Amino acid sequence: MKTQFNIGSMKFSKPIVQGGMGIGVSLSSLAGNVSRCGGLGVLSAVEMGCDYPNYQYSPKTTNRQAMEDHFKRAKEIADNRPIGINIMVALTQYEQLVKDAVQTGFDIIFAGAGLPLTLPELTRNSLTKIAPIISSKRVAKLILKHWWRHYEIAPDAIVLEGPLAGGHLGFKKDELTPERLADQHLPDLIPGVLEEIKPYEDLIGRHIPLIAGGGITTATDVKEVLTAGADAAQIGSRFVATKECDASLKFKEAIVxxxxxxxxxxxxxxxxxxxxxxxxxxxxxxxxxxxxxxxxxxxxxxxxxxxxxxxxxxxxxxxxxxxxxxxxxxSGANAYKISEITTVKALIDELTENLE
Structure with a gap:
């Protein structure tokens, strides 16, 4: 069982990726502390400056300043360990946000809520790593094929986000009924995505780590996706219920x-x-x-x-x-299982306690 994972030269002592949650839920405090504790902390790029005094008058300029500020703070909290950012393809400012994130110095960009087909072009000649968020084997195949055909680039990592995730989902509404969900168990989706990744690993001569998320709540959930072949687990809702999360106490209590x-x-x-x-x-x-x-x-x-x-x-x-x-x-589908607000360190220790 894997107790650590790498994305290229970035090494993580815990196979935990914190999902990027907007608006203002995963900013510097949460992301910085997750990375400090050995996982990968991820900020959300959606309206990052919403708490700034000038936001209502100049949201674009304020969001740009907030991106720089929160990246700097997260890096300080994390003792300069890697910090990622989640940028939704559906955002009007998607292309500019990607360019701003590269200029700011983020270590990795996660892109979902749409198909990030042009992400390699937007990050060309930079040190920033790129990871698409996909919902199925079919979408993995489409992105891998497109990136290789147009850019001769493979992802630095891939996130498989299953149907039990919170926030915007890469599924049709009729795929999210209880009957359909029963046939879409996250560990069962992993082998198919790994099949699509393997030929590109052979082409580029390196491993492309798969991060699996959506409804992961317990150490048993983490162990299941790692056993199925994932390199790490992506977790969102449980990190909301931490003291370090950037959202209000009322927001956290709503989850609990x-x-x-x-x-x-x-x-x-x-x-x-x-x-x-x-x-x-x-x-x-x-x-x-x-x-x-x-x-x-x-x-x-x-x-x-x-x-x-x-x-x-x-x-x-x-x-x-x-x-x-x-x-x-x-929130994720299993948020009702969360019963207390804890700390980032205690949560990561809990989620990885049974790994060997």
């Missing part, structure tokens, strides 16, 4: 207090299915009572505020601050 029946599938203004904890806001949005009056950030390519059910940026910012009348909390 959630019951299984509170966790539901929604369709966000991005046009993608997502998994969230039910709230008064979501109930009103579903009833058609939450149409935005304007677009404060223009954050998502596919979102038109004239027809959107609500402004997702405003809703997630409110949720992060614990205002569930005006926002909500994304």
């Amino acid at each position: 207090k959630a019951k299984q029946t509170d966790i539901k599938i929604i369709v966000s203004p991005a046009g993608l299915p997502g998994r969230a904890i039910n709230s008064k806001f979501l109930e009103e949005a579903e009833a058609g009572m939450r149409h935005p009056k304007h677009c404060p950030t223009n954050c998502i390519k596919s979102c038109d505020y004239k027809t959107a059910p609500y402004c997702i940026a405003s809703a997630l910012i409110a949720g992060k601050q614990g205002d569930f009348k005006n926002g909500y909390v994304f």
